[in-house]
Amino acid sequence: MKKILLVDGNSLLFRAYYASAYAGSVLKTSSGIPTNAVYSFANMLTSLISERDYFDVKVAFDKSKKTFRHDKLENYKAGRSATPEDLIPQFQIVREFLDSANISWWEKENYEADDLIGTMAKIIESNCEEYEVEILTSDKDMFQLITDKTKILLPKTGTSNLELFGKEELLIKWEVSPENVVDLKGLMGDPSDNLKGVEGVGEKTAIKLLKEFKTIEGIYEQINSIGGKLQEKLINGKESAILCKEIATINCEVEIENLNFESIKLNLSGLVSFLEKYEMISLIKRLSNRVGLINKTEESNTKKIDFKVLNEWDNSLALNDNFIYIESLEENYHKGEILGMAILNENGNFYLENLKDDAELEKFFLNKKFNKLTYDLKRTATLLRNYEIDFAYDSFTYDAMVAAYVLNPNITSRIQNLINIVQTDLFLEEDEIIYGKGAKLNKGIEFEKKAIFTIEKAQIIKETFVPIIEQLKQNNQFNLYQNIEFPLIEVLFEMEEKGILIDKLELDKQTARTLNKIEELEAKMKLILAGDIEENFNFSSPKQIKELLFDQLGLPSNKKQSTDREALEKIIYLHPIVALLLEHRKLTKLYSTYLRGFEKFIFADNKVHTIFNQTLTNTGRLSSSEPNIQNISVKDELQKEARKIFISGNQTKFYSFDYSQIELRVLAQLGQEDTLIEIFKNKRDVHTEAARKIFDLTVDSEVSSEQRRIAKVFNFGIIYGLSDFGLSNDLKISIIEAKNFIKDYYNSFPKLITYKNILIKEASENGYAATYANRRRLVPELASANFLIKNFGNRIAVNMPIQGTAADILKVAMVNIYKSFVIENMKSFMVAQIHDEIIFEIYDEETEKALNIISKNMEKAFKDLSKIIGKKPSEIVVELEVNASKGENWFELK
DNA sequence: GTTGTCACG
DNA sequence: ACGTACGTGACAACG
Numbered sequence: 001m002k003k004i005l006l007v008d009g010n011s012l013l014f015r016a017y018y019a020s021a022y023a024g025s026v027l028k029t030s031s032g033i034p035t036n037a038v039y040s041f042a043n044m045l046t047s048l049i050s051e052r053d054y055f056d057v058k059v060a061f062d063k064s065k066k067t068f069r070h071d072k073l074e075n076y077k078a079g080r081s082a083t084p085e086d087l088i089p090q091f092q093i094v095r096e097f098l099d100s101a102n103i104s105w106w107e108k109e110n111y112e113a114d115d116l117i118g119t120m121a122k123i124i125e126s127n128c129e130e131y132e133v134e135i136l137t138s139d140k141d142m143f144q145l146i147t148d149k150t151k152i153l154l155p156k157t158g159t160s161n162l163e164l165f166g167k168e169e170l171l172i173k174w175e176v177s178p179e180n181v182v183d184l185k186g187l188m189g190d191p192s193d194n195l196k197g198v199e200g201v202g203e204k205t206a207i208k209l210l211k212e213f214k215t216i217e218g219i220y221e222q223i224n225s226i227g228g229k230l231q232e233k234l235i236n237g238k239e240s241a242i243l244c245k246e247i248a249t250i251n252c253e254v255e256i257e258n259l260n261f262e263s264i265k266l267n268l269s270g271l272v273s274f275l276e277k278y279e280m281i282s283l284i285k286r287l288s289n290r291v292g293l294i295n296k297t298e299e300s301n302t303k304k305i306d307f308k309v310l311n312e313w314d315n316s317l318a319l320n321d322n323f324i325y326i327e328s329l330e331e332n333y334h335k336g337e338i339l340g341m342a343i344l345n346e347n348g349n350f351y352l353e354n355l356k357d358d359a360e361l362e363k364f365f366l367n368k369k370f371n372k373l374t375y376d377l378k379r380t381a382t383l384l385r386n387y388e389i390d391f392a393y394d395s396f397t398y399d400a401m402v403a404a405y406v407l408n409p410n411i412t413s414r415i416q417n418l419i420n421i422v423q424t425d426l427f428l429e430e431d432e433i434i435y436g437k438g439a440k441l442n443k444g445i446e447f448e449k450k451a452i453f454t455i456e457k458a459q460i461i462k463e464t465f466v467p468i469i470e471q472l473k474q475n476n477q478f479n480l481y482q483n484i485e486f487p488l489i490e491v492l493f494e495m496e497e498k499g500i501l502i503d504k505l506e507l508d509k510q511t512a513r514t515l516n517k518i519e520e521l522e523a524k525m526k527l528i529l530a531g532d533i534e535e536n537f538n539f540s541s542p543k544q545i546k547e548l549l550f551d552q553l554g555l556p557s558n559k560k561q562s563t564d565r566e567a568l569e570k571i572i573y574l575h576p577i578v579a580l581l582l583e584h585r586k587l588t589k590l591y592s593t594y595l596r597g598f599e600k601f602i603f604a605d606n607k608v609h610t611i612f613n614q615t616l617t618n619t620g621r622l623s624s625s626e627p628n629i630q631n632i633s634v635k636d637e638l639q640k641e642a643r644k645i646f647i648s649g650n651q652t653k654f655y656s657f658d659y660s661q662i663e664l665r666v667l668a669q670l671g672q673e674d675t676l677i678e679i680f681k682n683k684r685d686v687h688t689e690a691a692r693k694i695f696d697l698t699v700d701s702e703v704s705s706e707q708r709r710i711a712k713v714f715n716f717g718i719i720y721g722l723s724d725f726g727l728s729n730d731l732k733i734s735i736i737e738a739k740n741f742i743k744d745y746y747n748s749f750p751k752l753i754t755y756k757n758i759l760i761k762e763a764s765e766n767g768y769a770a771t772y773a774n775r776r777r778l779v780p781e782l783a784s785a786n787f788l789i790k791n792f793g794n795r796i797a798v799n800m801p802i803q804g805t806a807a808d809i810l811k812v813a814m815v816n817i818y819k820s821f822v823i824e825n826m827k828s829f830m831v832a833q834i835h836d837e838i839i840f841e842i843y844d845e846e847t848e849k850a851l852n853i854i855s856k857n858m859e860k861a862f863k864d865l866s867k868i869i870g871k872k873p874s875e876i877v878v879e880l881e882v883n884a885s886k887g888e889n890w891f892e893l894k
Numbered sequence: 895g896t897t898g899t900c901a902c903g
Numbered sequence: 904a905c906g907t908a909c910g911t912g913a914c915a916a917c918g
Contacts, residue, residue, distance in 0.1 A: 281895085540915060542898055564899060589900060592914055619910060621903085628912045631902035639901080663903095717908065726908040788905075799909045803903095807910095835903040835910085896918080903910075 001132050002055035004124060004261060006117045007045065008137035009061040009105060013094055015138055015155055016040035017087045026086045029279045031781065032789045034086040038093045039280050042287065045103075048136065048153075048162075049264070050290040055131070056261045059098055059105040060116035061091070067110050069247050073195070076247065088785045093278065100274035100420065101291075102267035111254050114142060118250035121150045123259065131261065134164070141190075141248055143170055144181035175207050183216045186245030195244045198237030205230070216241050266291045269416030269428060276412055288433065295427075307342075307349035307455045313361035318370045319345040323465070325415075325458040326355075326380050327450070329435060329443060332626055333379040334496070334609045338387060339443060340450060342458035349458070351451045355387055365391035373398035375415050375461050378493045378614070385497065399489055400461045403468050405615035406481045410778055413615040418460050422467035428456055479869045480773045484811050485614070491818045492612040492622075495830050498841075499607030500629065502598070503647045503889070510641060511595040518587045525580050539584050549578075586639060594633060594642040601627040612833070619800050620775045620807040622833055630834045632890065643890035648841050652828070653886050656893040657854055658837035660881040661686055662806045663719050669862070669878040670772060670805065671755030675748065677878050687712040693748030694741065714745050718752060719802050721795030756798055763797035771804035773869050806836065809880070812868065813861035814838060820853045839893070851884065858882045 017037035020027065027036035049057055069076045098105045106116050114137075121133045125147060133150040135142055142152055143165060152165040163169075167178065176184055187206040189197025201209075209226075213219040220238060223231060234241075268291045275284050323344040330336040343350045355361060364370055365384065374380050377399040384391050401413050404421045411417045416428050434453050436442050472478040522539060529537075532552055538544055542563050550557045555571045555578075565582060572578045591597075601608045613623045624630040632646075633639035648654045659665075664686055668676035679689045691703045691711035713730050714722070728738040746753045760782075763769040767783075768776040777800045781793030814833060821828065828842040828850045838858070842850045857864075859880050863873040887893045 538916080540899095542916075544916095562898085585900075589914080593901070593912095597914070613911095617910065621910060623911055625912060628902080631900090631912065633901060635902085720908045720910095723907060725906070730908075788907075791907075795907085795909070803909065837903085897916085899914085899916105901912085901914105 002130055003052065004131050004133050005049065005052070005054040005057045006120055006133060006135045007057065007059040008113045008117060008135070008139060008142070009059045009094065010091075010113050011137045011139050012044065012155075013037050013041050013087070013090065016044060017084065017090070021084070021086070031792060032786065033093070033278070033781070033784065034090060034786070035093065035278050035280065037087055037090045038097055038278070039283065041094055042097055042101075042275075042280070042283060046101075046266075046287050046290045046294070050293045052134070054134075054264065056264050057103055058120060059103060060113040060120075061095070061105060061107040062112045063107040063109050067112055068251070069112070073243060073247055076195075085785050089783065089789075092780075092783065097271075097274055100267065100270035102265065102270060106256065108254060108256070111251065113137075114139065115251040115254050116256065117142070118145050118252040119254040119256055120259065121145050121147075122252045123256070124261075125149050128261065136162075141181065141185060141250065143174075144178050144248075144250060145252075146170055146178040176210055180210050180215065182245050182248045183210055183214075185248035186216050186241045189240075189244055190248070195247060196237075196240050197244050198234060198241045200233040201230075201237070216245055264294060265427070266294055267420065267427065268292075268295075268430060269414070270420040272430060273412055273414075273417055273420065277410070288430070292433075305349060305452070305455055305459055307351050307451065309351050309353070309451060311354075312358050313343075313350075313352060313364055315360045315364050315367075317343075317345070317347045317350065318364050318367070319347060320369065321345060321371050321373065322364075323373050323458045323462040324380070325375060325454060325461060326383055327454045327457070328379070328383055329431070329441065332611065333382050334386070334603070334611070336379070336383050336386065337443070338383055340454050342451075342454045344455070344458045344462050349455050351455055353447070353451075355384075355389060358389075362390050365389060365395070368392045368395045370395055371397045373400070373461060373465060375400040375418070375457070376413075377402070377489050378496070381493050382496065393490060393493075398465065399486060400464060400468065401615055402485050402489060403472060403481050406477050406485055406775065407468065407471055407475065408778065409615070409618050409620065409775070415457050415460055418464045418468070422464050422471060426460055426463055428460055429453065475774070475776070477774050477776070480775060480808075483868045484773065484808065484815060484865075487815045487818075488614065488811050491814050491830065492614060494818075495832065496609050496612060498829050498831060499603070499605065499609040500831055501607050501647050501649060502602050503645050504602070504606060506647075507595060507598065507645045510645070511591070514587055514591045514595055518584070518591060521580060521584055521587065525577060525584070528577055528580070539581065540588055545581065549575075553577075586636060590633065590639050590642060594639070595645075598627055598645070610832075617807075618777050620771060620804040620811075621835060622807075624832075629832050634894075640891060643893075646890040648888050652841040652843050653847075653888055654831075654890065654893055655840045655842050655851065655854070655884055655886045656837055657840070657858055657882050657884050658894075659806075659810075659858065660883055662809065662836045662880065663802050664715055665878045665880060666772075666805045666809070666862075667719060667752070667755075667802050669876060670801065671752050673749050673751040673755070676752075680879050680881070683879075683881070687715055690715055690745075690748070694744045696744075710741070714741065718745070719799060721756075721798040723791070723795075759801060760794050760797045763793070769797045769800040769804075771801050771808055772871075773805065773808040773865055775804050775808060777804070809861045809865055810836070810838070812865045813858045816857045816861070816864060817854055820857065821850075824849065824853070826850060826853075839890075855882050855884065 020036040020040040026034050027039055028034050095105060108116060117135055121135065124131050124133050134153050135145060135150065136153045138155050146152060146165060146167055154163045154165060156163050170178060174184065184206050187198050187201050187209065188203055189195045209219055213222060219234065223234060226234065268288060271287060271291065272284055275287065324341060326341045327339040328336040338355055341352045341355055372395055374396065377396050381393065400418055404411065404418055405413065407421055411421065416430060419426050419428060434449065435445060472481050525539065533548060545563045546561050549555045549563065550561050553575055555574055558567065568578050568582055603609055608627055610624045610629045611626055613625060616623045633642055665680055668680060679686050687708050688703045691707040694711055695707055697703060710731060713727065717727055722742065724735045724738040724742060727741065728735045731738065763779050764782045768778045770776050779793050779796050781789050781796065784790045784793065810833060814830065818830065826846055828840060828846045830838060830840050832839040840854065859882055862876045862880055866873045866876050885894050
């Protein structure tokens with residue numbers, strides 16, 4: 001007999017909620033989305049499936065608030081206390097969980113979960129002899145569904161303690177048979193559903209009556225054989241009893257379409273990305289193991305992919321379209337090792353272990369007729385170059401990683417995620433499970449296993465290719481992918497390859513000098529604090545600093561006893577040590593992150609080769625790592641010294657081009673705010689002019705630096721989705737003053753409030769925010785009942801289109817400059833992008849030509865963007881202004 | 895692995 | 904009553 005589990009989703013989720021809400025507080029993600037009930041639900045359900053060995057699992061939910069039962073009884077369920085606020089958003093999230101794990105769930109307008117489950121149980125009983133049913137619910141009404149083949153699993157105490165009810169167990173507990181459960185309910189009523197039953201008849205009397213007369217109808221047929229008060233009560237309650245029975249009766253004749261049962265196969269990668277998304281990290285390992293157990297029974301049935309192992313490539317196997325995947329486990333591919341390669345085409349599936357010294361393979365890569373479609377092209381190309389395998393870059397025509405990012409920037413870039421971005425039946429094991437991770441990472445696994453895994457990865461790229469392209473087109477995002485993101489891969493690839501030269505002497509000099517300063521400063525601080533601290537006091541330990549300042553020295557603090565810069569600045573005049581601590585922070589940051597910390601990133605060529613992550617941010621920006629060259633100090637004079645270690649080559653100089661106020665210009669354009677557009681058109685200082693508007697000053701009047709500073713805070717605030725609280729905090733003014741300022745600001749730029757409201761409305765309706773180029777970001781926060789989270793959603797809806805459109809513009813500029821450099825056969829090259837700034841190394845003899853190409857392309861990039869995505873360039877009226885500076889090192893720039 | 899802090903746009 | 908500006912990455916300390 002195969003067992004099918006039917007789950008009452010609402011009932012289980014409620015139970016999961018209360019089992020995991022302690023003293024009213026519940027588990028939440030860092031952005032405040034409550035997840036406790038889903039966490040517990042996922043835990044309970046997977047545990048149950050893995051332990052009790054079910055063949056298939058279906059979950060049913062109540063659909064709408066109103067059901068056919070409400071038509072019969074006006075106050076049905078009216079007495080029930082309100083659903084906890086933190087639970088409401090989790091009804092949606094739990095459905096997302098089931099989808100990601102590939103567990104099917106059902107809901108139907110007008111019906112409750114009971115009816116769906118009852119119907120399914122009946123269908124199984126009458127059509128499928130080889131199945132039996134278990135129903136997981138804490139609703140005792142469901143006992144009416146018990147038969148020889150159907151049993152109820154009732155949670156007892158806690159979450160893991162369950163009791164199984166069949167006919168016999170029911171008879172022992174209630175002394176009734178399943179078909180009389182509704183009669184019992186009709187007589188007793190049920191306060192939770194606001195069912196009255198017969199007044200004065202409780203459990204004991206009801207059971208006694210049913211034992212004798214079997215059903216409610218039976219009781220009334222022989223009402224005269226019952227005497228006295230009870231008869232009176234029954235006659236008075238007749239209508240109610242019959243109605244309550246009717247309502248308690250589960251409708252087992254709901255129409256359910258496409259119901260079929262097959263061996264359950266959980267989607268591990270979908271599940272893992274779900275758990276990552278909602279920060280349920282601790283469940284990943286536990287659930288992965290269970291999924292392994294649950295899926296195991298099926299493993300032998302999964303179709304094997306046929307493939308051929310080749311010692312050397314045979315170019316006669318090559319075709320026009322070849323899906324390739326190169327396996328390499330290092331996160332930093334600049335020092336990555338190639339473990340093997342899969343090539344899939346219509347001639348078959350091929351696996352190559354050794355890529356070195358394979359002349360045929362190199363011919364394959366150099367031949368432009370042979371298209372290569374892959375996942376993470378930048379990594380692939382870098383690995384090939386590191387192995388000195390020549391290739392024609394142009395023959396790479398598709399990158400599944402970047403395409404998937406365009407469809408959903410929120411998804412972690414792992415090849416396994418391609419499966420859930422488009423629905424497929426494919427399954428791909430996690431890297432960690434194949435190779436282990438951390439200290440247990442093992443690259444030398446069995447040859448066969450590794451070959452299959454690599455082939456499977458290429459298979460995923462192949463199978464998802466057409467659906468992904470179709471979805472891009474359907475979303476109107478194909479141009480963004482094809483003409484911006486895809487060409488950008490090559491730009492970033494070359495930037496990373498070129499790297500940035502490091503002045504090692506300068507680095508060593510500064511490292512020693514800074515270490516010296518730190519030691520001196522620590523000695524000085526120890527002298528001041530003599531008697532207050534131990535000899536081995538650690539000035540870098542927030543814990544020890546906290547104790548010293550607030551407990552020992554008794555300085556005032558906030559509730560959290562924070563010791564960050566903002567907190568320390570407040571108490572700087574109360575003790576001489578505080579200023580020195582701030583100085584210490586600056587020096588140690590400089591030393592450990594930008595000086596000594598940089599050494600490990602320097603390669604044999606004396607350069608750093610950063611990784612520009614193209615598929616990480618939610619807004620479309622790039623990020624940079626190992627090392628991060630987008631956050632090198634610039635604001636503090638002392639820390640800015642670190643910029644001297646980045647030097648240009650012998651024959652080149654650095655040129656930096658940065659956009660002036662690009663986000664505000666984007667805002668002016670997209671919000672159609674003419675006053676703002678005019679300010680930029682007249683090349684005025686936007687903060688000064690905003691100050692004139694807010695403070696109602698005349699055109700040529702003097703604007704104080706204080707007024708300009710306030711206006712500047714506003715200009716930034718508007719991009720972040722300003723709040724009165726945030727502003728009052730930043731400007732150190734009262735919330736009332738902040739409110740008034742906001743009013744003045746919006747009066748000065750009235751279109752901005754309209755635009756803001758449109759953005760929020762669109763994001764709420766669509767479920768995502770979008771840039772001018774149709775880059776999307778899902779904003780589930782907007783659906784939250786919690787107003788803090790919802791406000792966060794509002795700010796995302798406003799900020800993402802602005803920050804993201806600016807990012808889109810930068811990308812267009814980079815792609816176009818790169819193309820021009822190639823066409824003009826220039827040697828000069830791009831070295832870095834820092835969100836609103838692009839840094840180049842330019843050969844002296846190319847200076848004029850290069851500067852011209854760069855500034856022209858940057859200035860027209862918004863219009864170019866418009867054209868690329870098929871909009872009208874003429875609608876872009878705001879000017880983009882670019883400032884350039886040069887230097888032989890980064891310190892000299894700007 | 896998580897937390898606190900701080901660097902950038 | 905609650906308690907925030909948007910987007911990142913790296914480091915040291917501390918469980």
